[in-house]
Amino acid sequence: MYSEKVMELFMNPINAGKMENPDGVGEVGNPRCGDIMKIYLRIKDERIDDVSFETFGCASAIASSSMVTEMVKGLTIDEALAISNKDVVKALGGLPPQKIHCSLLAEEGIQAAIEDYRSKQRAKTEAKA
Amino acid sequence: MYSEKVMELFMNPINAGKMENPDGVGEVGNPRCGDIMKIYLRIKDERIDDVSFETFGCASAIASSSMVTEMVKGLTIDEALAISNKDVVKALGGLPPQKIHCSLLAEEGIQAAIEDYRSKQRAKTEAKA
Amino acid sequence: MTERHVYMDHSATTAVDGAVLEAMLPYFSDRYGNPNSLHLWGREARKGVNAARDQVASLLGAESSEIIFTGGGSEADNLAIKGFTFTHREKGRHVITTAVEHHAVLDSFKWLKKEGFEITILPVDETGMVRISDLEGAMREDTILVSMMFANNEVGTIQPVAGAAKICRDRGVAFHVDGVQAVGHIPVDVRELGIDMLTMSAHKMYGPKGVGVLYVRNGVKLEPIVHGGGQEHGLRSGTENTAGIVGFGAAAELAARRLADGSIKEEVRLRDLLIDSVTTSIEDVFLTGHRTKRLPFHASISVGSLEGESMLLRLDAAGIGASSGSACTSGSLEPSYVLLAMGLSHEAAHGSLRLTLGKDTSEEDIVYVAENLKRVVTGLRALSPLWKNRG
Amino acid sequence: MTERHVYMDHSATTAVDGAVLEAMLPYFSDRYGNPNSLHLWGREARKGVNAARDQVASLLGAESSEIIFTGGGSEADNLAIKGFTFTHREKGRHVITTAVEHHAVLDSFKWLKKEGFEITILPVDETGMVRISDLEGAMREDTILVSMMFANNEVGTIQPVAGAAKICRDRGVAFHVDGVQAVGHIPVDVRELGIDMLTMSAHKMYGPKGVGVLYVRNGVKLEPIVHGGGQEHGLRSGTENTAGIVGFGAAAELAARRLADGSIKEEVRLRDLLIDSVTTSIEDVFLTGHRTKRLPFHASISVGSLEGESMLLRLDAAGIGASSGSACTSGSLEPSYVLLAMGLSHEAAHGSLRLTLGKDTSEEDIVYVAENLKRVVTGLRALSPLWKNRG
Numbered sequence A, B: 001m002y003s004e005k006v007m008e009l010f011m012n013p014i015n016a017g018k019m020e021n022p023d024g025v026g027e028v029g030n031p032r033c034g035d036i037m038k039i040y041l042r043i044k045d046e047r048i049d050d051v052s053f054e055t056f057g058c059a060s061a062i063a064s065s066s067m068v069t070e071m072v073k074g075l076t077i078d079e080a081l082a083i084s085n086k087d088v089v090k091a092l093g094g095l096p097p098q099k100i101h102c103s104l105l106a107e108e109g110i111q112a113a114i115e116d117y118r119s120k121q122r123a124k125t126e127a128k129a
Numbered sequence C, D: 001m002t003e004r005h006v007y008m009d010h011s012a013t014t015a016v017d018g019a020v021l022e023a024m025l026p027y028f029s030d031r032y033g034n035p036n037s038l039h040l041w042g043r044e045a046r047k048g049v050n051a052a053r054d055q056v057a058s059l060l061g062a063e064s065s066e067i068i069f070t071g072g073g074s075e076a077d078n079l080a081i082k083g084f085t086f087t088h089r090e091k092g093r094h095v096i097t098t099a100v101e102h103h104a105v106l107d108s109f110k111w112l113k114k115e116g117f118e119i120t121i122l123p124v125d126e127t128g129m130v131r132i133s134d135l136e137g138a139m140r141e142d143t144i145l146v147s148m149m150f151a152n153n154e155v156g157t158i159q160p161v162a163g164a165a166k167i168c169r170d171r172g173v174a175f176h177v178d179g180v181q182a183v184g185h186i187p188v189d190v191r192e193l194g195i196d197m198l199t200m201s202a203h204k205m206y207g208p209k210g211v212g213v214l215y216v217r218n219g220v221k222l223e224p225i226v227h228g229g230g231q232e233h234g235l236r237s238g239t240e241n242t243a244g245i246v247g248f249g250a251a252a253e254l255a256a257r258r259l260a261d262g263s264i265k266e267e268v269r270l271r272d273l274l275i276d277s278v279t280t281s282i283e284d285v286f287l288t289g290h291r292t293k294r295l296p297f298h299a300s301i302s303v304g305s306l307e308g309e310s311m312l313l314r315l316d317a318a319g320i321g322a323s324s325g326s327a328c329t330s331g332s333l334e335p336s337y338v339l340l341a342m343g344l345s346h347e348a349a350h351g352s353l354r355l356t357l358g359k360d361t362s363e364e365d366i367v368y369v370a371e372n373l374k375r376v377v378t379g380l381r382a383l384s385p386l387w388k389n390r391g
């Protein structure tokens, strides 16, 4: 059912765990649907310096979040925003049709975390001004 | 499906075959239904001295005719007329429900042959008279 | 007891082939998972079912997604006929079939009649064949389904399926074919023929009993007759009969090989040897069904002045398994409706005998059967008032 | 790869028992006749089918003539529900079932609704049990059928079948029981209980997949859903799945022995060991379904802050086969309707895990499963934002 890559990241996820004092946090999904992803970002010079995730959900949700964090690591924010769920699916070696929504959550999770970072930046800039 | 006795009489029927110059002949059934029995009688002193049959039909029809001929052999005509299809079924060790009609044909075959004998007797008596 | 055993009733059912059984065995107690389970056991079972679906599809020239496994040929016939008409009943209420179909088809049509459909039953000629012109004439504006068998179980006659398919296609009418006797024994390509639905049964082609297939062309919509967990694309719910399905797949592969390697030619040779020897060596015997457009393994005759069951049981005593369309073998009072529809008299229908060969039938078997049949017929005719009457 | 394999999904399906397979084997390639044939091959097959019918009847306290073999449990459910209502639709158009039935029952009821029936679906309490008073309250003048499962497949809860049967009997309403999960595992006597129809499936009790039974009390009238040759008293046409049927018979005999010899008690002991160890050794885990009125082999739990599929796959990696009612295991978006009907939250339903024991499950297996489950839960909770949020 799942590709080898999905199983590998599900069994031994990379970038898993909570981050202390992140620069941005995004949480998407809800427990009703059985999927929640929380993405933590550390940003340095508009680049993603570190990233981690916590996920409640199925194997493909866990693998998708692990994969997307691995993909955005080191990218500029704009580069990270350009990552689509299709890129995640491709990097995972495919997902079953009914699991594609997990990759969408991953895309949205990154976007939400970046959005959070930016709104915090705006707040800081405003505070300085 | 069939009792041993039925199979025995079907495989090696007793009293089978046409009789030359019988005193009475009865034919019952029709080819449409797949059953015809022809019973031949030789009568001596109002007793059945010899009897044979020809049957077109299934195993139970053949066994029933063979059995009924064996049962009436040596009986008086009245005794033979008293043989019912139930006696035949019993002597055969039973018949499947859908085959009971074969035993009825056997009973009717004997009756028809005796009827034929009697009508011939009446004709002879009348001719004498 | 007899020493030799010759099974000549392959139209009734066949033995599971050794290789087929071998393929099935692991699915009982080793790969026993439910194919719908996520774990190892389930995945193993799913793999077996998927492979079998591919094998069956390949035999028919179909796509795997078009193969629906059912609990037998009868169920597949019922699913095709009831499932299709239930879904499309608003489009029209007229359906067509033939007088020589299997009961699974005819009784589904009877049920449709009770449910308010109008049914037309096409006659057949003296060889058991439907006339294409009759089908054309029966087509109406509100006809939604035609069901016709590929080949007849009692007399082996092969119907003009390609012609019928074309007529249906031209008119946009769905076409179901009961291929139970034909598939695996003669080439059947659903795309080439233009068939919308096709019924198969594993046990008629050296697979196990209790598993059938309905081929449903992609795009054809059906209502299931067994609702539930949604297996088989929702068309046949219930935990998959994995071993049976795997067996069907293996049987399909075996059939494809036999269709390719010339086995069928040899089967036809033995069939014709049997037909020729019994019709020439025994008086007053004639072939029923079509002489050439018939199943390669199928010989059916009528024996004058005799009734079928009596022949069967005497052949059985000689170790030979055969069948008959006589009323006496069915528990009904009427002999085979198929033979009567072909215009046979009741007497001739009562005297019918079907001898159907298998892949392991040998020439010695044929000789043995022909000899014993002659002996049996002679013996029984000595008892028959009909025979002597004529003599 | 793991060394140990522990199958804990016996509610999904079971392995065919060795003795059962042994009984079946001759019917594939030796006694392969069609039971409807007169000859030796046919008689051998008929004998096998008859004996199996007796074995199944004996397990239920039924008469052999009341046992109808079908192509599985789902088909038997459909036959009972559609077949009965089709025949008796003039008597009334109201039917009753429960919220926790298997899809084979629920979807048959949905189909009835489309066909113009009114359906009442009884709720259940937090243990998954139907309240008898609800059934009483739902009964109407025009109620013709009640269908209630004996025991639930997801949470193992045993329904008050005897009480429901009495209510139906008193009102002259037919009572169908889906006994697929229960029969063979707990004592079921159809006469004693007063059941009119009962569904069984061989593969849930160490028999083969693809063969089911509908017990139909003598006198209860049904329309078949598979029409045709008239096998199974006309209620299920199609060449009999002889090997499967013989296997069902052998499985019934095996079950009768296990019900008599105390095996069930040991199964309950191991089940309780499992329930106790996981609910005490792992934080935030609770049992779903009834604590005592549950199938002897059935343990079902909900694990806080986790989703089922992820647990299944990590257990699978440890060689353990389990199942879950999470939406992610079904391809739907909603988690198990059974768990929701019991009042579980969506989150708790997503975290459901079913561990169902088998006759060969050992105490070491239980220990292995409990240990691994703890490890898996700990590992996944380390990833879960829900778990940490609470910590």
Ligand SMILES: Cc1ncc(COP(=O)(O)O)c(C=O)c1O
Pocket: C237, C238, C239, C240, D011, D072, D073, D074, D075, D077, D102, D104, D149, D151, D152, D153, D178, D180, D181, D201, D202, D203, D210, D212
């Ligand atoms: C309660 C219940 N009813 C019916 C069924 C259907 O049985 P089968 O899969 O044999 O069709 C099952 C199992 O799948 C079940 O658990």
Ligand SMILES: Cc1ncc(COP(=O)(O)O)c(C=O)c1O
Pocket: C011, C072, C073, C074, C075, C077, C102, C104, C149, C151, C152, C153, C178, C180, C181, C201, C202, C203, C210, C212, D237, D238, D239, D240
């Ligand atoms: C032409 C035909 N159709 C349908 C069937 C029914 O198949 P099954 O016995 O597998 O249900 C048969 C055989 O019995 C058949 O010969």
